[in-house]
Every structure is written in C-alpha cells, then in structure tokens.
Amino acid sequence: MPDAVVLLSGGLDSYTAAAMVAAEGYALNALTIRYGQVHGREVQAARAVARALGVRRCTELELDLRGVAASALTGASAVPKDRPIDASIPSTYVPARNTIFLSLALAWAETLGASDLVIGVNALDYSGYPDCRPEYIAAFERMAALATKAGVEGGRLRIHTPLVQLSKADIIRRGLALGLDYGLTHSCYDPRPDGRACGHCDSCVLRAKGFAEAGALDPALR
C-alpha cells in the first residue's frame, strides 16, 4: 500500500478525510501539530482517532505559533460565539495555518518517499478561511512540484481533499457509512474546563447543523 501523509487534528473532518483515503488503498501516516491551541483537548482526540484509523506511523510536532500568528485560536482574542457564519473571515482564522501544516506534511512525505498528502479542508460548510479553497490547494501543489527534490526528479505530489465540495451533513453520512466513531473527535474551538464542547463557536454550530441535516445524533454529546 502506498504511503499518504494525513494532517490529523482530532476533528471530524480530518478523521473522515483520512478514512476515505485509507478506503482507496493508502497506508496512513498521521501528522498532528501542537501549534499553541488554547486547549489540548484536540490533541488527545487526534491520538484516539489515529489509533482508531490504525495508522502506519504517527508524529506529533510541537510548533508554538503564538509568536508569529495572531488568532483567537492561539489566544490573541476571544473565540466568537453564535456569530452569523457568512463569507467574512473570522478571528479564528490562523494566518497561513494550512500553508505551514501542508509544508510540514510535504517535508515528511518527501522523507518517507510518499507522494500523497491528505487534508480535510472543506469549502462549503466552513468558516470562510481562504486556505480551505480548491484554488489554494491547486496553487500549493504547483509550488510543491518546484520546491522539492522529489518534484525536480519528476515525482508528482497530489493533495487529496476528499471533503472539499461536501456539505457537513454529507461528510458525516460518508463517515458513518465507513463505520467511524465520531465520539472520539473534538471540534470545539473553546471547550469548557471539563473538555466538553461549548456549543456556540463556529465549529460547534457547523457540527450540530451537520448532524441535524444528516439525521444523526452526535455521539460526542452523549
């Protein structure tokens, strides 16, 4: 089975994207980045998800972005609650986050001799982040072909984005059909001290809407 490097956050999207690519016949290598999120709950979820996926390799990388990337997710401001989710870019946007994460995944892929990356970006039910759009992913692929030894030697890098055009409800339907346990995942940007989801940030609102539209119960709320 060819190796693929998957960016695994502990959320619902990256878990589903990884499982969809594994179902296509790839061996998964999970890369989780501890980037100074205001809470560590997400990283615990990523470990549980990696175990459930049966990944071939698993790497956690410490990269404290607080000194360079101001965001509500790195503690620079409060996480907004119950805001209307429109086309604007919210304060939870982390400058260049997916570019940094894909670059690190690219390094690991080249080291492993892999030419496939997986990222659970979604351009439909999402928070308006520019680095979740297909045109951005295509530009990263073009850049990567010039950036690496593997690219220069004729290897082609492919970034798999199986969720990019799915609604959150469709993502959940696909995951449930693959037998995924969403009780392992954590999506909330601002969990309570006991680790439970706040229910009011963008991520909680989009998740609840997705489960409702899919006609399913969110096992993480049990």
Add this chain to the structure above:
Amino acid sequence: MPDAVVLLSGGLDSYTAAAMVAAEGYALNALTIRYGQVHGREVQAARAVARALGVRRCTELELDLRGVAASALTGASAVPKDRPIDASIPSTYVPARNTIFLSLALAWAETLGASDLVIGVNALDYSGYPDCRPEYIAAFERMAALATKAGVEGGRLRIHTPLVQLSKADIIRRGLALGLDYGLTHSCYDPRPDGRACGHCDSCVLRAKGFAEAGALDPALR
C-alpha cells in the same frame, strides 16, 4: 518605513539580503528558526547579525524538524566534505525547508500587516537545492496570494530575493560596500567543537571561493 519579515539564519547570505532590503527603506523583522540543526552556532550568529542590522523586531521559533525532515543538517547522515559541487542535490538538502520557513514568515507578515518577505536564496553559487530557484519563489508568491486573508482582500505579497542571480563574490562585494561585518556570520554546516568552521563542507567551500574571487579576507577566519 514599511515592515519586511526577513528569514535570518546567521549566515552570510541572509545578512546581506536583509541589509540590501533595509537600504531600500524597509524596517526589518527578523525570524530565526531553530529547526534541530546539529549545532547551535548558527543561532548565536543570527542574534549577533540581528543586533548589527538594528532590526525592529526579532523572533526565534523552535521547530524540531528531525521527526519529519531527514537531512545531513538535521543529523540523519554525515555532512559531506570536499565533494564536487555540481547540479546534483546533496544530502544537506532539508526536505521542504524553504517552504516551511517562508510559510512561517508569511504568517508573521500577515500578523504584522506586512506584505514583504526577504530570503537570501541564491541560484548561482549554491548547493543545488530546488527551493532556491526563482521559479520556485514565484510559485510560492502565487500560492500565498490565495492562502491568506491579506491576499483575499487584495494585498499583494512580495518575496524579495536580492541575491538570487548574484555570484558569491558579488554578494560579498555588495555586503562589504554596505559596511557589513562578516566576522559576525557563520556558514559552516559542521563546525568543530570550538565553533570554528570545518573548511571542507559545501558551505565553507563556496564561502572561501566567494571571498577569494572578491579579493577580500574572510574576517570569520581571523
């Protein structure tokens, strides 16, 4: 003065590139990345260079790439000595290094509201790294325009590569004309225990050739 973010390594090239862009009227913000180099000598040099440049802001970021990027520079193999420097990509190549570094610089630039990055890449007297070529830099700029909130809002990001088409001798001539003190810099990939340059790695060989062709003495060898 507009802000520019410069990737500062402690070597001769990034010091000269930074000084050239400062001479154009930019305020420098130095980003130094401790990525698991086998020696810390380079980071000390970066601090001295940042002081000499009179930077506006200075950030050191810890990012241990050893788990994801195998290279002679991250200790995966021995640094080659006295090899013929040809078009091949040597074992000191660090997978995706400039992509990772530029991504981090991009994040900081967006946080600062800056739209200028500086990197001392050189495609003439260099070790054959793919991510030092102008076509790679142009592809990164195109990707960055789609990656960020600043780009989406119409800001243009510019990556300054003032050394890209200069020989090492010309880089040194420009730097000496700007009054730079190359005694502060460190280029060697594999310094001796006392911190002195080995004289035999690619970086030492190219540096010595540059000083010889420029008809100058290397103050770091005094």
